[in-house]
Amino acid sequence: xxxxxxxxxxxxxxxxxxxxxxxxxxxxxxxxxxxxxxxxxxxxxxxxxxxxxxxxxxxxxxxxxxxxxxxxxxxxxxxxxxxxxxxxxxxxxxxxxxxxxxxxxxxxxxxxxxxxxxxxxxxxxxxxxxxxxxxxxxxxxxxxxxxxxxxxxxxxxxxxxxxxxxxxxxxxxxxxxxxxxxx
Amino acid sequence: xxxxxxxxxxxxxxxxxxxxxxxxxxxxxxxxxxxxxxxxxxxxxxxxxxxxxxxxxxxxxxxxxxxxxxxxxxxxxxxxxxxxxxxxxxxxxxxxxxxxxxxxxxxxxxxxxxxxxxxxxxxxxxxxxxxxxxxxxxxxxxxxxxxxxxxxxxxxxxxxxxxxxxxxxxx
Numbered sequence: 403x404x405x406x407x408x409x410x411x412x413x414x415x416x417x418x419x420x421x422x423x424x425x426x427x428x429x430x431x432x433x434x435x436x437x438x439x440x441x442x443x444x445x446x447x448x449x450x451x452x453x454x455x456x457x458x459x460x461x462x463x464x465x466x467x468x469x470x471x472x473x474x475x476x477x478x479x480x481x482x483x484x485x486x487x488x489x490x491x492x493x494x495x496x497x498x499x500x501x502x503x504x505x506x507x508x509x510x511x512x513x514x515x516x517x518x519x520x521x522x523x524x525x526x527x528x529x530x531x532x533x534x535x536x537x538x539x540x541x542x543x544x545x546x547x548x549x550x551x552x553x554x555x556x557x558x559x560x561x562x563x564x565x566x567x568x569x570x571x572x573x574x575x576x577x578x579x580x581x582x583x584x585x
Numbered sequence: 586x587x588x589x590x591x592x593x594x595x596x597x598x599x600x601x602x603x604x605x606x607x608x609x610x611x612x613x614x615x616x617x618x619x620x621x622x623x624x625x626x627x628x629x630x631x632x633x634x635x636x637x638x639x640x641x642x643x644x645x646x647x648x649x650x651x652x653x654x655x656x657x658x659x660x661x662x663x664x665x666x667x668x669x670x671x672x673x674x675x676x677x678x679x680x681x682x683x684x685x686x687x688x689x690x691x692x693x694x695x696x697x698x699x700x701x702x703x704x705x706x707x708x709x710x711x712x713x714x715x716x717x718x719x720x721x722x723x724x725x726x727x728x729x730x731x732x733x734x735x736x737x738x739x740x741x742x743x744x745x746x747x748x749x750x751x752x753x754x755x756x
Contacts, residue, residue, distance in 0.1 A: 505681030527684030579597035
């Protein structure tokens with residue numbers, strides 16, 4: 403088992419609290435992440451991402467590999483940013499892994515984040531170990547993306563659970579109406 | 586559109602299965618599961634501890650903001666709703682920070698403050714007093730550098746706050 407080399411990674415941090423933002427920037431740099439970008443809130447993050455798409459030279463990077471964003475921010479919060487990334491035509495990468503950081507801990511909030519297409523939720527207050535675990539999960543447990551009438555995001559089934567009764571799921575990869583995109 | 590025997594069937598679901606570029610970037614093509622270097626993790630922890638030394642100063646400014654909003658609630662009761670919203674936002678931030686820097690009691694008290702300031706119809710004098718009780722409890726945590734669960738001091742602070750909550754409940 404070898405250690406990851408994060409040198410080629412580019413991570414965007416979106417956090418309005420100065421203190422937490424510097425903590426996140428520091429931690430990622432120490433863990434070896436090659437490029438760390440930080441923005442104050444969702445609106446600025448959207449501007450940055452547009453720049454990455456339109457003028458990567460000026461943005462300083464060709465792509466963003468992971469977005470880590472706080473939820474509650476003003477004027478544009480983390481959920482609005484996530485929606486923009488997943489659905490907007492100007493988004494440079496609708497599939498980019500998204501870690502939502504939040505002090506909200508109610509299960510319904512976590513479900514809400516999941517249903518909007520967040521890959522991971524990092525609960526505040528967090529530890530360094532928790533940051534590491536989320537990174538590992540993003541890298542190792544890459545899930546397929548699912549696009550249906552009312553959902554676009556990483557597959558919300560994280561595990562393959564054996565079914566001990568009749569499998570009532572109707573669609574398989576070969577069913578009409580199922581399209582597989584590989585790349 | 587997928588097709589079935591020449592007939593067009595509308596797409597119900599589209600699956601995107603891409604190769605794992607992140608893994609290629611961070612771990613080469615060697616395969617196997619990677620890990621994060623222990624030394625790097627330890628170093629990051631150390632950096633956090635260093636930042637944690639500044640945390641009391643940082644959070645003191647937030648507590649001062651809470652005290653200021655409390656003062657406004659007393660002075661201009663007709664604007665309590667907006668002040669409570671601000672208090673609610675600050676409490677949410679504090680809840681998310683304390684524990685990271687070794688002050689879980691700040692997180693706990695901020696959580697309590699956040700919960701009861703989540704806007705409801707009437708903001709009573711009792712609720713305004715309760716904001717003050719939370720501010721006092723947080724100040725005591727920071728003044729005394731009460732880390733972790735705070736042992737006896739921590740228990741005492743919690744008990745005092747609970748008594749205040751009991752006293753002003755419904756008032």
